[in-house]
Amino acid sequence: MTETKKGWKDLPIGGNILEAGNSQHYFTGTWRTYKPITDLDKCINCLQCWMFCPDNSIVIKDGKMDGQDYDHCKGCGVCAAICPVKAIDMIKEEK
Amino acid sequence: MGKYIALTGAESAAFAMKQINPDVVAAYPITPQTPVAMKFSEYVANGEVNTEYVTVESEHSAMSATVGAAAAGARAMTATASNGLALMWEIVYIASSMRLPILMAVVNRALSGPINIHGDHSDAMGARDSGWIQIFNENNQEVYDSFIMALRIAEHPDVLTPAMVCQDGFITSHSVENVMPLTNEQVQKFIGKKKFKGLITADKPFTMGPLDLQDYYFEHKKQQHEAMKKVFAVVEEVQNEYAKEFGRKYSVIEEYRTEDADTIIMGLNSVMGNVKTVVDSAREKGIKIGAVKPRFFRPFPVDYLRDLLPKFKAVVVLDRSDSFGAMPPLYSETLAALYGIENAPMIKGYIHGLGGRDTNLAMIETVVDNLQKLKDTGEGNLTFEYLGVRE
Amino acid sequence: MALTLKDLINKQIPLNGGHRMCGGCPVPVIVKQVLMSTDHPKIIGNATGCLEVATTIYPYTAWNHPWIHNAFENVAATVSGIEAAHNALSRIGEVPEHNKDAKFIAFAGDGGTYDIGLQSLSGALERGHNMLYVCYDNEGYMNTGIQRSSATPIGANTTTTPIGSESYGKTQSRKDLLSIVAAHHIPYAASTSPHNWMDAMKKSKKAIETQGPTFLLYFAPCIPGWKIPSDVWKKLSETAVKTCFWPLIEFEDGKWSLTGESKLIAEGKMPKIPVEEFLKSQGRFKHLFTDKNKHVIEIIQKDVDKSWNYYKGLAGY
Structure with a gap:
């Protein structure tokens, strides 16, 4: 995540950021103290976690929930709290 | 070339704006700028321009809407005076930092207080460090010509910086003089097509006005600083072309x-x-x-x-x-x-x-x-x- | 387009991960619900505030739409300018194909809407711009460190209405913004809450598809500001609605109605819960649960009932 900082000659003018959505190169996963672990066998694919995840960190594969994106998941626990079948556990992050 | 017409200073600004035919104008009445807004509104009402005129509820919103329009990729203009410019202040700086080539007719008027509606330069001088180009004009003809040239200067890719075209409140703005305008065709040919892109006109989505902290703000200020340094080279080029095409020679x-x-x-x-x-x-x-x-x-x-x-x-x-x-x-x-x-x-x-x-x-x-x-x-x-x- | 999660997951998300909103903040969810409710291209304006600051820390942006931040109090005017530009550029054929059918959306917090941005909002509503203005209401100036705004409810402990020997927090009621907005006689306005995503997305879709100015007032619990854990806001939002602290209201073509849980409560099909249930889990109201201050809970209950009865009446119950 180390970025080479450009000088004024190379930066776009006006403070514009020309690459849409490039925050995905910034990893907020380092913020976590608790980590969501999903038991995919329990998951019923209701996709509520996708709707309520504030960090776009529910991974979808072939139309189904496939765990979390740990690069960006901040460990807020919303997915675990709202999961109707308790398929997600929050465990202490090991650093 | 057209023929002489009798215009006030305010009308000279409005007439130049009409011939430029900007995409968006957002302005709010304030003495002695009001006749600029009134005259331009007539052009809109009579279908003489293609402009969307945004009848904002304050000068703060006038500059804000003008910034929005220019950021979207439009040619955008406004006009103000005195306390109106003071109310815009915050956004005046934002317009230049976003590098938007906005034109603003400034009809110079004393700042309150006490409240006074007549001409002095305290309004524009207060904005002298706002990152705008400031052109001062002695008479109506100069106001007109400066407006046309200002557009070329502000929109030049080396510059991309907004410009104020100033005239004295009442003394100039309300005095009638003979002005020799260009024809619409001459103006359109001189200003050319827009070269800048914005949120609507760009090929891809991008972000404008982000949070810019210690690690990049300084570089963006340096870019503004450098753009200002290039202004006079562009001014010389534009003035020379104006003189060559239309016979009126201006200098810095x-x-x-x-x-x-x-x-x-x-x-x-x-x-x-x-x-x-x-x-x-x-x-x-x-x-x-x-x-x-x-x-x-x-x-x-x-x-x-x-x-x-x-x-x-x-x-x-x-x-x-x-x-x-x-x-x-x-x-x-x-x-x-x-x-x-x-x-x-x-x-x-x-x-x-x-x-x-x-x-x-x-x-x-x-x-x-x-x-x-x-x-x-x-x-x-x-x-x-x-x-x-x-x- | 049907609003089903199975469809939605295949679409481009408006706000990427890697933004720096607090862990668990519902505001990115609000953005997702609003912007994914239709497939139109959208141009976004954002007032200064948490959402703006934390999603665009240079050189990173979380936004996948064209997006602009101008200042705190002027997002409505800024988006007015963008919409005007679209009209003018459309007439001269300068709008590229991919933005021909663009919609214009403003996001602002309650500080930028109820307080400093009210004039700009009122002007834009009166002029009739074709835009949706979304106020995410977390009931205070949270980005600057939890100061009271005119959206802060009675009794809340904030850093400018701190509790003390002579203070139980804010003493005034919330400003009734929805009625102020409706008084502009715009075609559509509504309040909603992110926990009821279907209510929120249906209203968003309607607001975006309606010609003219439209408005959404969105409940937005704030984790540090309300002193709540990061994973409770969905439940808390639901409680806010079920206590009628935050009714789900719609104002369409001059007619008021209630939706979701609020409609069920008005019809007697769902119980109305005491406001205490909403207050008790939040640190900002903790001081009310003492002998000295418990009378304030009654004041809040009266305040909630008054507002609820007013809107219930408007909706014809």
Whole structure:
């Protein structure tokens, strides 16, 4: 995540950021103290976690929930709290 | 070329705007700018322009909507005066930092308080560090021509910086003069098509106005700084083309009867008309005097002044605004420009015409007398005082 | 387009991960619900505030739409300018194909809407711009460190209405913004809450598809500001609605109605819960649960009932 900082000659003018959505190169996963672990066998694919995840960190594969994106998941626990079948556990992050 | 038409200063700005045919204008009434907004609204009502006129509820929103429109990729303009410019202040800085080539007709008026509706430069001078190009204009023809040229300057890819086209409230804005406009076709050909892209017109989505902290803000300010440094090269190019195409020759600093002058009076906007009249009568008395009128205050024409002013023995600088507790703006920046130059002239400043007080010929004749004393004896060198105030 | 999660997951998300909103903040969810409710291209304006600051820390942006931040109090005017530009550029054929059918959306917090941005909002609503203005209401100036706004409810402990020997927090009621907005006689306005995503997305879709100015007032619990854990806001939002602290209201073509849980409560099909249930889990109201301050809970209950009865009446119950 180390970025080479450009000088004024190379930066776009006006403070514009020309690459849409490039925050995905910034990893907020380092913020976590608790980590969501999903038991995919329990998951019923209701996709509520996708709707309520504030960090776009529910991974979808072939139309189904496939765990979390740990690069960006901040460990807020919303997915675990709202999961109707308790398929997600929050465990202490090991650093 | 068209033919002469009678226009006020405000109408001259509105007429130039009409011929440019901007995509969006957002303006709010304030004396003495109102006739710009009124006249332009008539053009909209009569279908003479393609413009969306946003009838905002304040000057703050006028500048905000203009920023939104320019950011979207539109040619966008506004107009204001005095407290209206003061209310815009926050967004005036944002417009330039976003590098939006907005044009703004500024009808210079005293800032409150006490409230006063007449002409002085305290409004524009307060915005001198806002990152806008500032063009000052003596008369209606100049207002018109500056508007057309300002668009080319502001939109130039090396510049991409907004510009204020200033004129004195009432003295210029409400006085009728003959103005020789270009034809619509000439204007359109001269300004050309927009080259900048915005949120609507760009191929891909992008982000404008992000949070810019210690690690990048400084670089973005440097970019603004460098863009300003390129303005005069563009101005020269645009002025030359304008002169070649239309026969009206402007320069960054206008000189009047300076060829053999040893003293000159310098100032901005309409007072220079009176100054030229007094120069003519002083010349008849054998005084070797001339006038110097910077047309730009931002960027400040430092190199031009360093070249020009050492030709004279003594200079008077007229400021139509005060900088309380400091030297007034044109005077102080001229002094700073001359620092360290061998043969720099002696220099004296006057603060004149605040709140629209008339700077009449008699007052300027006094200035001429004092200027000769300054030249002959050095009396008053490096001082400044109020001109024509009652004790 | 049907609003089903199975469809939605295949679409481009408006706000990427890697933004720096607090862990668990519902505001990115609000953005997702609003912007994914239709497939139109959208141009976004954002007032200064948490959402703006934390999603665009240079050189990173979380936004996948064209997006602009101008200042705090002027997002409505800024988006007015963008919409005007679209009209003018459309007439001269300068709008590229991919933005021909663009919609214009403003996001602002309650500080930028109820307080400093109210004039700009009112002007834009009166002029009739074709835009949706979304106020995410977290009931205070949270980005600057939890100061009271005119959206802060009675009794809340904030850093400018701190509790003390002579203070139980804010003493004034919330400003009734929805009625102020409706008084502009715009075609559509509504309040909603992110926990009821279907209510929120249906309203968003309607607001975006309606010609003219439209408005959404969105409940937005704030984790540090309300002193709540990061994973409770969905439940808390639901409680806010079920206590009628935050009714789900719609104002369409001059007619008021209630939706979701609020409609069920008005019809007697769902119980109305005491407001205490909403207050008790939040640190900002903790001081009310003492002998000295418990009378304030009654004041809040009266305040909630008054507002609820007013809107219930408007909706014809």
